[in-house]
Amino acid sequence: MRNLPRVVLYNPRAVFYTMPLALVALASALDRSKVDVIIIDGRLEADPVRTVAEAAKGALCVGVTVLTGAPIHDALAVSRAVKAVAPACPVVWGGWHPSLFAEECLAEPSVDIVVTGQGEDAFRDVIARLIGGERVRGAISRPMQDLNMFPAHDYSLIPVERYFALKRARQVDYISSQGCRFRCAFCADPAVFARGWTGLAPERIGEEVEHLHRRHRIDDLAFQDETFFTHAPRVDALAEQFLRRDLAITWTATLRADQACRLGDDLFAKTVRSGLRRVMVGVESGSQEMLDRLRKDMKLDQVRQTAEMCTRHGVGAIFNFIVGFPGESEASMRATLELAKTLRQSNPGFETPIFYYRPYPGNPMAEQSAAQGYVFPRGLAEWADFDYVGGRGPWMTAEQWRTVERFKFYSRHAWQPGAWRWPLRATSRWRCRHDWYAMPVEKVIVDFIRPPQQVS
Ligand code: B12
Ligand code: SF4
Numbered sequence: 001m002r003n004l005p006r007v008v009l010y011n012p013r014a015v016f017y018t019m020p021l022a023l024v025a026l027a028s029a030l031d032r033s034k035v036d037v038i039i040i041d042g043r044l045e046a047d048p049v050r051t052v053a054e055a056a057k058g059a060l061c062v063g064v065t066v067l068t069g070a071p072i073h074d075a076l077a078v079s080r081a082v083k084a085v086a087p088a089c090p091v092v093w094g095g096w097h098p099s100l101f102a103e104e105c106l107a108e109p110s111v112d113i114v115v116t117g118q119g120e121d122a123f124r125d126v127i128a129r130l131i132g133g134e135r136v137r138g139a140i141s142r143p144m145q146d147l148n149m150f151p152a153h154d155y156s157l158i159p160v161e162r163y164f165a166l167k168r169a170r171q172v173d174y175i176s177s178q179g180c181r182f183r184c185a186f187c188a189d190p191a192v193f194a195r196g197w198t199g200l201a202p203e204r205i206g207e208e209v210e211h212l213h214r215r216h217r218i219d220d221l222a223f224q225d226e227t228f229f230t231h232a233p234r235v236d237a238l239a240e241q242f243l244r245r246d247l248a249i250t251w252t253a254t255l256r257a258d259q260a261c262r263l264g265d266d267l268f269a270k271t272v273r274s275g276l277r278r279v280m281v282g283v284e285s286g287s288q289e290m291l292d293r294l295r296k297d298m299k300l301d302q303v304r305q306t307a308e309m310c311t312r313h314g315v316g317a318i319f320n321f322i323v324g325f326p327g328e329s330e331a332s333m334r335a336t337l338e339l340a341k342t343l344r345q346s347n348p349g350f351e352t353p354i355f356y357y358r359p360y361p362g363n364p365m366a367e368q369s370a371a372q373g374y375v376f377p378r379g380l381a382e383w384a385d386f387d388y389v390g391g392r393g394p395w396m397t398a399e400q401w402r403t404v405e406r407f408k409f410y411s412r413h414a415w416q417p418g419a420w421r422w423p424l425r426a427t428s429r430w431r432c433r434h435d436w437y438a439m440p441v442e443k444v445i446v447d448f449i450r451p452p453q454q455v456s
Pocket of ligand 1: 015021070093118119122188225
């Protein structure tokens with residue numbers, strides 16, 4: 001029996017069942033002839049705090065991945081419980097929130113070490129120093145390394161079948177690149193990865209995916225990359241890999257509209273032959289002026305061309321929108337609703353979710369908002385309560401918010417298939433066509449029968 005130092009890694013609870021790729025990446029990069037690693041996912045545990053506290057007894061350290069918002073509640077509860085049962089066990093936080101607020105996280109007595117940015121190298125270093133008996137404290141950061149330098153992600157570290165059951169699909173989440181070269185004014189990526197980008201070689205992805213396919217009988221792959229289609233030749237080689245290996249899988253990925261246009265029809269067709277079934281496109285706004293303000297570096301015409309390309313090749317798409325930016329005009333919001341409607345009705349395979357802008361930290365737009373008087377949460381407890389679902393920022397009136405909520409309801413139902421839905425579909429279509437959302441009787445009834453989901 002092995003009696004190796006134990007490293008415990010924790011993924012806080014969240015709303016979806018995306019696999020805890022950050023923890024799989026960290027654990028896979030450790031030398032497991034020297035340490036045992038346990039990954040605990042709050043979404044799979046009845047009492048995660050207790051499970052982690054138990055596992056922490058006698059452990060070398062506990063690592064927690066932390067996103068801004070509700071996951072901080074969970075991360076704090078777990079870290080404090082660890083300190084209560086094992087005061088000498090170092091607690092390491094990493095991920096997006098600690099990368100943006102290292103000092104604030106270190107001010108929390110239950111957090112000893114914070115890793116910012118890419119984690120593999122830095123965490124390896126922390127573990128080596130802890131094994132060596134060193135007392136490690138403070139913020140640690142390492143330059144971004146080429147992902148090809150790290151070993152393959154070892155999915156046997158997580159109960160893959162349980163995720164399949166919860167997702168109701170034999171779908172594996174996979175990350176093939178890290179970082180992003182773009183500069184959108186509302187996004188944290190440019191701050192966390194300094195506009196760096198690193199991606200796995202296509203042959204390696206092909207090999208790993210074939211292995212996952214054989215071992216776990218997967219039929220779908222969800223690329224969780226920020227910008228999957230960054231380099232056309234890489235996309236081409238990857239599609240080639242999937243085709244050559246004759247993998248019977250479909251896949252999904254993020255796609256910027258400008259990249260879709262640069263990719264061109266032939267290469268897009270090849271990705272479809274290799275299994276591409278759906279893309280997620282961050283459109284953000286239906287107003288070119290707003291897109292320019294957001295530094296999206298994308299034209300509305302490219303969005304239209306992307307939609308046409310998807311339709312031509314039978315690829316589904318989720319076009320994401322955001323409304324309620326600081327200083328956004330009524331006309332800009334209307335343009336967004338209009339574009340969402342146009343896309344939604346052009347293809348039953350298109351979805352057009354609309355989110356409300358919340359100033360997620362670490363970018364020029366959030367800084368501008370602060371300079372103009374927006375009061376950001378202070379300290380971890382307040383960031384934990386930072387609500388991202390449904391809540392609107394102070395830049396929208398209650399009336400605008402009501403209109404958008406109604407629009408979201410009617411545009412969703414207007415083009416939703418299902419025979420029994422036809423009366424709701426018919427009235428919803430009529431409303432969308434006439435832009436008439438007053439007296440939303442249907443919405444009141446549906447919300448009463450099936451209250452909108454609240455996320456804790
Ligand atoms: C999957 C995902 C989710 C999942 C979470 C799944 C989970 N594990 O619990 C779900 C769908 C729930 C989700 C929700 C949201 N997400 Co999200 N999500 C992602 C996504 C697409 C992939 C994450 C991932 O697995 N990456 C792969 C791993 C390998 O990379 P990584 O997480 O960065 O980890 C590396 C380092 O950060 C570091 N590290 C990470 N954790 C740790 C821990 C330790 C101990 C150490 C040492 C190092 C370390 O090392 C890792 C390896 O290098 C990212 C974008 C991206 N590509 O990263 C956005 C992203 C993390 N999400 C983001 C946002 C904005 C959201 C939402 C607000 C979206 C929305 N509008 O609804 C919500 C709210 C989150 C919340 N408050 O609950 C932002 C970050 C915001 C922030 N400041 O936290 C990102 C970056 C997207 C973006 N560019 O805006 N998300
Ligand atoms: S929104 Fe997407 S494209 Fe823009 S900087 Fe962030 S990750 Fe990159």
